[in-house]
Amino acid sequence: MGVITGFLERLARRPVLFDGAMGSMLLAEALPPGAAPELWNTERPEVISRIHRAYLAAGAEVVTTNTFGGTLLRLSAYGLGARCVELNFAAVQRAMAARLEFRDRQVFVAGDIGPCGKFFPPVGDLAAAALTDSVKAQVEVFAAAGVDLLLIETMVDLREAEIVLRTARRLTDAPVAVTMTFDRKPRGYFTIMGHTPSEAVRRLTDAGADVVGANCTLAAEDMVELAEILVAASPVPVLVQPNAGQPEIVDGRAVYHVSPGQFAAAMKRILDLGVAAVGGCCGTTPEHIRAVAELISPGEHDGAG
Numbered sequence: 001m002g003v004i005t006g007f008l009e010r011l012a013r014r015p016v017l018f019d020g021a022m023g024s025m026l027l028a029e030a031l032p033p034g035a036a037p038e039l040w041n042t043e044r045p046e047v048i049s050r051i052h053r054a055y056l057a058a059g060a061e062v063v064t065t066n067t068f069g070g071t072l073l074r075l076s077a078y079g080l081g082a083r084c085v086e087l088n089f090a091a092v093q094r095a096m097a098a099r100l101e102f103r104d105r106q107v108f109v110a111g112d113i114g115p116c117g118k119f120f121p122p123v124g125d126l127a128a129a130a131l132t133d134s135v136k137a138q139v140e141v142f143a144a145a146g147v148d149l150l151l152i153e154t155m156v157d158l159r160e161a162e163i164v165l166r167t168a169r170r171l172t173d174a175p176v177a178v179t180m181t182f183d184r185k186p187r188g189y190f191t192i193m194g195h196t197p198s199e200a201v202r203r204l205t206d207a208g209a210d211v212v213g214a215n216c217t218l219a220a221e222d223m224v225e226l227a228e229i230l231v232a233a234s235p236v237p238v239l240v241q242p243n244a245g246q247p248e249i250v251d252g253r254a255v256y257h258v259s260p261g262q263f264a265a266a267m268k269r270i271l272d273l274g275v276a277a278v279g280g281c282c283g284t285t286p287e288h289i290r291a292v293a294e295l296i297s298p299g300e301h302d303g304a305g
């Protein structure tokens, strides 16, 4: 391996490839619907490791911890609040162990932070102090374990995203990426709370985000125009992680229909716009990531790793 660089330095050089979905992969591995995916960090660690390895073998340069629901509030909703440190630490260990198997190249570990699952008044009864405590419990583990970056993702409420981001900033020097999830309406792109992409870019960069972007909800081809808006608005690098289409429920399971080739074709258009980092969200698999890796560095990702 060459000289070790930080994530942001690496990002400035050429596009960085994140991994793909974890949640939909776990459901495909028979995680019971309604179960906490973070529980498998300790109960089925071999499954988590296998998924990380598959993404790295496909050419991903960032491995994302299985901690989307690892905030204290979200784990508490499953009765797992007391295991917050244990489950988040086990997740980082799985990601770092997978990285050890790919020592011939640089791999970054991203500590994943999802939404807390509650809303501020008037929609819900979330309080800023409870949200801060909830994120602190998770980020302290990431900081102690030495992740390379934090990925705050699938946010719909900018107020929540700002509090999570500022809490993370206080607790670690690691770079922080924040991606919101937008739907496409006749009048443009909006989060379910009504925030526009340019408003998101402005408020998140004001709050200190090193990378901003969009993930989930939309298929890659529906994110091309969104990526254009984000790149035009953002003073910092942009990250885009689309879904493999809209899920169709078949036998009680979500099935995604966008093929790796179709996904990669849309991602090529997104990369051509100047997006700095790409990866996949719900329904994407190592094959989707491999197809994108072929675009970024052709011919390097044929082997099984």
Ligand SMILES: [Zn+2]
Residues within 6 Å of the ligand: 215, 216, 217, 243, 281, 282
């Ligand atoms: Zn998703």
